[in-house]
Amino acid sequence: MGELCGVVGIGQTKYASKRGDLSIAGLVREAGIRALEDADLDWKDIDAVVIGKAPDMFEGVMMPELYLADALGASGKPMLRVHTAGSVGGSTSIVAASLVQAGIHDRVLTVAFEKQSESNAMWALSSKQPFSPHINAGAGGYFAPHIRTYMRRSQAPDHIGMLVALKDRLNALKNPYAHLQMEDISLQKIEASPMLWAPIRYLETCPSSDGACAMVLAREALAKDAPRPPAWLVGTAMRTEPTMFPGREEVNPQAGKDCAADVYAQAGITDPRKDIDVAEVYVPFSWFEPMWMENLGFAEEGTGWQMTDEGATALDGDMPINASGGVLSSNPIGASGMIRFAEAALQVRGMAGDHQIDGARTALGHAYGGGSQYFCMWIVRSERP
Amino acid sequence: MRDVAVVSFAQAPNVRNAGAMNEVEILMPVVAQALEKSTLTLQEIGFTCSGSSDYLAGAPFSFVMAIDAIGAWPPISESHVEMDGAWALYEAWVKIQHGAADSALVYSFGKSSPGQIRDVLALQLDPYYMAPLWPDSVSLAALQARALLESSAYGEKDLAEVAARSRRNAQSNPKAQLAGDFDLAALLAEPYLVSPLRKHDCPPITDGASAVVLAAGDLARRICERPAWIRGIDHRIEPHALGVRDLTRSPSTELAGEKAGAAQGPLDLAELHAPFTHQELILRDALGLKEGVEINPSGGALAANPVMAAGLARIGEAASRILSGSANRALAHATSGPCLQQNLVCVLEGE
Incomplete structure (x- = not known):
């Protein structure tokens, strides 16, 4: 279906609580320049720009792509701005890919960012609305009940969340771009950290980061001649379901299952745990790792926590999850989904550095958003299909 | 390039102030009307894309409530641009060109009256x-x-x-x-x-919403006598x-x-x-x-x-x-x- 598309360039900024050294434009440009350098290309080689970020209130700029057109070399070119809540980094990558797959453009630059230090995410997520009660809960307060339900249903032991938090922070030590670099992280430290929204402790939650991620996508003829190995797209999928209706399954959402089934079918994957070598999965609170293992079909319902407990999701496990340190170690919200997609691509390109999984040939990038209702996934391979 | 056409269009009455009606309530009858004219149901539509801005409603994720309004169940293939709905239509057109869908619902809404x-x-x-x-x-x-x-x-x-x-x-x-x-x-x-x-x-200050249905080739010809x-x-x-x-x-x-x-x-x-x-x-x-x-x-x-x-x-x-x-x-x-x-x-x- 359509033209073949490859990821030929990837650029990331250093993620940090506050990148006071850069404006918003400087931040996206840093990622863009690095992606172009990786692809050995210049701004003039790019046909169109697709940018994504989460709510505009995170920086206080309405439709900031208008202001960022200059910094991203978009003048005179088509520029699209995607926003699908927390999954936006993933959906932005998919929209950019579709421009190549549809044969409309040869090379597209896609960028996702968040500069959370410009505003207060808790405020931006919970502004008071007319005709509804004001719940100043933020994301943690919203998702904690889902986790408690998961724990009750699966009978998972209490320490699973802490194991995920420890693993992802240890992985982050191997990723120079990761925000959190916690040399002294330990289970004891995680357990002793304050309980924010039971059962989510402070060290089981994602940080608030400034950062941007960019990718250059190219059509087959250009990607196969790229200076560094491309990551070939073999499947992309998006699914959305409503936030609330009676009987909605919020712990193991249907939209996530449908999205996974769609992307696996495109990529010819029948046994995801066997057929996928490494996955970057959107885990903003530790317990979402076992929950998504089940939603993605890596484990039977009720058994995802056993993968974490047995070490299957560690760097040396059979199904490494978030080798980069994941969202738990870097979370510029609007970019977090694209970082998952880009890290999956880095793995199959063999360019993930110290957190490279040996022999990774097939990788999954995953993002979700809203009230666990927006899902985006892509599968990338080292071999051209 | 695939032949893609606009097969139906609906819009809300354009008013200075829709009062207590929120964006979802303005939008719902418009989407229903556009779908009815197209003879397709939301589940038959291949791809849905919307355009809106959080800053008009003064709320993050204002488009998320619209998902509840259109009744996206079972889950749908869907995306959103923080742009005018014309660019949502562009994204939907690209999706159809890619071959990932044969039809698309595009909608957008804006309630300017609550702010300056x-x-x-x-x-x-x-x-x-x-x-x-x-x-x-x-x-x-x-x-x-x-x-x-x-x-x-x-x-x-x-x-x-x-x-x-x-x-x-x-x-x-x-x-x-x-x-x-x-x-x-x-x-x-x-x-x-x-x-x-x-x-x-x-321009006047307006509250309103629009919806368009796109369809490719023979599907468009089946839906209407004279596709655009x-x-x-x-x-x-x-x-x-x-x-x-x-x-x-x-x-x-x-x-x-x-x-x-x-x-x-x-x-x-x-x-x-x-x-x-x-x-x-x-x-x-x-x-x-x-x-x-x-x-x-x-x-x-x-x-x-x-x-x-x-x-x-x-x-x-x-x-x-x-x-x-x-x-x-x-x-x-x-x-x-x-x-x-x-x-x-x-x-x-x-x-």
């Missing part, structure tokens, strides 16, 4: 050097109008003629907000709002800093029009998203529209300007004249950003 839209739009500007000065959207448009009047043969009478014609055309549009016969001399006798713009040179085929669609952006642009021209419209093939055949009409009278003159010149091309038979954005939905409504209005058989080839245009920074051109044609 002139000031809200100032937050689109460079946050370090421009936005802190709070230059409002009407004042920036006035700078552009002044530059145009001083560098061209256009005068204030040309601006008033655009306003009078827009409102005259709007008399035949039951969804329009402002319509009527206005005397040119009386319009020119009115005081300036922000010199050289008078109130009639500026998209022969070309393209969009371009210009630099943001007003000082580096020639505000009296619209090179991005010119380029998008060229890429969309606007000049490859005679046009019966053009629906131009020109919120200010002088911007219609700039757009007409950029697109090289000849005498005899009917401009904004719907009344355009000067008769109703639901921010985020006004561009999609231009495509819908142009398409509906092809669907009804009253036109054969039409151009639709959408704009975004201060002083026409970003522009989209779509060329539609009957069989």
